[in-house]
Amino acid sequence: MNLSRDGWLEAVGLRDAEIPRLLILEGTWWERERYPMRLAYLEEVRELAFPGMYWGRYRGEPVVFCCAYGAPRAVEPVHVFGSLHTPAVVQIGSCGGLQPGVVTGDIVLPERAAIGEGASQYYGGSELSRATPELVAFAHEAFGQRGFTAHRGLHLTTSALFVQPPERVAAWRESGYLAVDMETSAVFSAAAHFGMQAASFVFVWDELLKGRTFLDRYTPEETALQERANREIFEVALSCLERT
Numbered sequence: 001m002n003l004s005r006d007g008w009l010e011a012v013g014l015r016d017a018e019i020p021r022l023l024i025l026e027g028t029w030w031e032r033e034r035y036p037m038r039l040a041y042l043e044e045v046r047e048l049a050f051p052g053m054y055w056g057r058y059r060g061e062p063v064v065f066c067c068a069y070g071a072p073r074a075v076e077p078v079h080v081f082g083s084l085h086t087p088a089v090v091q092i093g094s095c096g097g098l099q100p101g102v103v104t105g106d107i108v109l110p111e112r113a114a115i116g117e118g119a120s121q122y123y124g125g126s127e128l129s130r131a132t133p134e135l136v137a138f139a140h141e142a143f144g145q146r147g148f149t150a151h152r153g154l155h156l157t158t159s160a161l162f163v164q165p166p167e168r169v170a171a172w173r174e175s176g177y178l179a180v181d182m183e184t185s186a187v188f189s190a191a192a193h194f195g196m197q198a199a200s201f202v203f204v205w206d207e208l209l210k211g212r213t214f215l216d217r218y219t220p221e222e223t224a225l226q227e228r229a230n231r232e233i234f235e236v237a238l239s240c241l242e243r244t
Contacts, residue, residue, distance in 0.1 A: 082194025105225025125189030
């Protein structure tokens with residue numbers, strides 16, 4: 001869609017002064033739980049003309065939050081708000097750990113994301129997409145101050161959640177990927193196309209090297225780690241307003 005800036009404003013139902021300074025996306029199945037949880041941090045919340053995209057203010061600054069599961073959906077809000085010159089986007093969500101030391105409740109901060117999805121190519125992405133180093137460094141310090149183990153490095157994004165046979169997981173580990181998700185590389189590619197700063201804060205849910213999946217039962221201690229990480233990735237994402 002080749003809309004002008006004014007065209008995008010009209011399409012989503014925003015005024016010029018309401019253009020968000022930060023876009024936060026969350027890759028999740030559990031939208032009914034996540035929207036109330038995340039929007040409770042914002043004031044003056046309203047749904048925009050595009051379904052699932054919510055505008056609000058955090059400490060007076062305009063922010064948009066959207067649940068966006070999978071790469072094709074994730075690039076849509078990046079495209080819209082990149083066209084409106086929103087300066088930064090942060091992808092949040094969960095991931096599967098692919099290295100022995102990357103365990104449930106840890107935070108993964110991709111510096112580079114291997115493109116295993118099909119959306120990046122339309123935004124000029126090829127093989128690898130990249131985060132904004134300053135945002136990664138900021139987040140690494142922020143999560144450390146909150147007591148998390150945060151890993152920086154090479155990440156992988158795919159488009160097939162259920163296609164993770166043991167031999168493929170082993171190959172991913174040997175390639176040095178810290179973790180795998182379904183949105184990050186596409187968000188980075190689309191953000192680069194529009195000149196946006198970009199970062200991804202994903203927490204480890206399952207440890208794929210152990211053959212565990214998100215369907216497994218977790219101990220009460222692991223569940224508490226997952227819940228805490230899930231809460232605080234959004235808080236750190238909001239704090240990126242200080243850096244944009």
